[in-house]
Amino acid sequence: MTGIFEANGIELDMMDDQKTRAATWFESLRDQICGAFEHLEETHSGPHADWPAGHFERTAWKREGNGDEAGTDSGGGEMSIMRGRVFEKVGVNISQVYGRFDAPFNQQIPGAAEDPRFWAAGISLVAHMHSPFVPAVHMNTRMIVTTQSWFGGGADLTPAFPDHKDTADFHGALKAACDDHDASYYPRYQKWCDEYFYLPHRQETRGVGGIFYDQLASDDWEDDFAFTRDVGRAFLDIYPKIVDRHMNKSWTDEDRDRLMIKRGRYAEFNLLYDRGTKFGLQTGGNIEAILMSLPPVAKWP
Template sequence: MNDSPEWTARKSEASLWFQGLRDRICTAFEAIEDSQTTGPFADQPAGRFEQKVTSRAAEPGSDAGGGVMSVMRGGRVFEKVGVNISTVYGTLGEAARRSMKSRKDMDGIDEDPRFWASGISLVAHMQSPKTPAVHMNTRMFWTPHGWWFGGGADLNPMTEVPEDTAHFHAALKAACDRHDPDYYPRFKAWADDYFMIRHWNEARGVGGIFYDDLCTGDWEADFAFTRDVGSAFLDAFLPITETRRTETWTDADRDWQLVRRGRYAEFNLVYDRGTKFGLETGHNPEAVLMSLPPIAKWP
């Protein structure tokens, strides 16, 4: 597979889609901040996203791409939320090439290790322990040997509320079912397995969906599915936030929230594929580690 004009156009289309999704999410989150008029943080200014351009480490004089971090800190609803987009390219290092060799069509990766990747990554840590943290990402990956999509979303309450879990999963299932009735059960099971903190033998949250290496051979269909997953995120998450953000909470609730955040940090540093890939390919570590909570504790 060469880098033809067709693939150049497809890459551009995907990158622009991720940027547009970032804009929609940031606008929606700032609107939530504006509408929060009760609660312990209502008297402080509504949170706003600050943007910072990031870059991928490369040889002097070379262009390896980068991204934009959009981070809100200390808001009325969001204690810390990052919505990052990136488009990076270059050649894969030895460690990254080793991880690719298990994939189909990657036999020539040592001879031609070029890659291109673009995506959006979101993690929100909330002020209220009653409002779940959440993660979402979608991405496209290309090499001369093959391409694929990946992503998903998962909900991370401090204590599960069954109706919130049902709502979150229903929104993701609806997005999956528009494309293939097998997608939701398959990708839910993948999420249940992936988002396990194995050294504690406990789930990171209440799951969602997770998929990787999605390449049916129909780029348009796979990209359409990835777009629907991204678009479903606000429908899945916003109603839960709007309901839970006004509930009262105690110091004990906050203490438990910080313990759960510690577990979240452990997962991202030990197991998360995106964290490993970002650090291995030289992306800005501030952007890669954006997912870590602002405050956490370990008992």
């Protein structure tokens, strides 16, 4: 969507350059994460070690529309899905889409009430593991443009068996990324994460948290973009280490049963409360990519 409108008073040429840089980064981060996860599959020596190592399969998708200057829905993305011997199901998806928000949904999006046209690009990742001792994880970062422009995203950990070192290391990596930009980010975004990933009907958080941020639009776009990149890099550094720490451990049927019940909670949140799921459905995204976050198998007691 080149040259349709400006956001936050930024000149059109500059805005187009920012969009290109953001979308290019999300694709690069996708490639790095997929490489790190495939390496874990290849080096695994624990349960299911006799299974073949998993590798990502990529599927491109396009939105309906011709992408003309009137704002017709268009764009698309690419799903990267792996089912292996460590990762029972992991998706690392990227997208770059644009079009118009339908009423009344446009009233809920900053800057879209004045003009329903939008552009959005991002990366979204969810991993569900065979081992009950390797925590499930979610990470996404995105850039959205209406008549305003902002970044959002975060990462959070959902273990069936919480481990203090895993939690401390995961939060520590994200805190370091935050502190490099603004000392107020981590306490604010950590609290936001706990409040967001909460199941009111269960009166419990989904997992052990992380960070969540949205509508990040300071007077310094470069720093906002740098922070978003650092969140991705922090995730890329710490999560494979947590996986490697536990992936070769044996487990029992009782351990696996506990994981299945935890996955049920995960599914409840994503179907009932997750804003990303609602955003994807409202903007005509790929259904399989949107519901990629759901676990392959779950259980309710």
